[in-house]
């Protein structure tokens with residue numbers, strides 16, 4: 001890994017760690033009561049703070065703010081669900097003090113999300129947990145997800161590729177260094193990004209079913225997912 005690549009990795013990891021989910025949201029998970037309505041409100045707060053954290057992290061990705069402005073928006077809107085699941089998968093698999101994970105899982109299961117969505121979601125969390133990613137890998141994988149050139153409405157895809165490629169190269173080298181006994185590890189990480197894309201569909205269904213039951217989203221969530 002060259003000096004420049006180490007510098008890039010440091011910028012990404014610092015940004016990833018600097019923007020955390022506010023502790024009050026995590027604390028509330030344990031306090032408030034357990035009604036489906038209460039759970040939905042908590043998940044709304046969690047999703048809203050995750051999108052805020054996503055926007056802050058994205059602004060710190062070297063070169064992102066020099067992209068065409070419409071493309072910046074298209075990348076954020078196109079990757080919000082995937083970045084949110086990636087971050088919550090990491091929160092689920094190690095960041096949470098144990099006990100919180102079960103409570104969060106319980107609240108998700110009792111918040112009006114249909115069963116058919118639960119399975120793929122929790123399978124994804126398990127498959128991320130099994131990778132035991134270090135924070136550098138998590139941060140780089142999130143940046144790579146955001147810098148996906150073929151999101152809808154992205155005009156200058158080459159400009160996005162030019163930012164994503166160096167990240168992929170650093171991640172590839174990092175995987176070789178971190179997992180010398182597992183030459184396929186980098187390929188497994190990228191395989192998770194494919195699994196992530198399938199969650200977009202389930203997530204859209206989830207939003208629709210919540211809206212049909214007249215659940216209210218926050219303005220930020222309405223804006224990032226073009227609802228209401």
Ligand SMILES: CC1(C)[C@H]2CC[C@]1(C)[C@H](OC(=O)c1ccc(O)cc1)C2
Nearest residue numbers: 043044046047084085088108217221
């Ligand atoms: C852990 C998750 C990634 C999983 C369950 C909660 C999440 C934060 C997310 O919730 C929403 O997208 C969401 C969208 C709108 C809303 O009002 C509430 C939650 C889906």
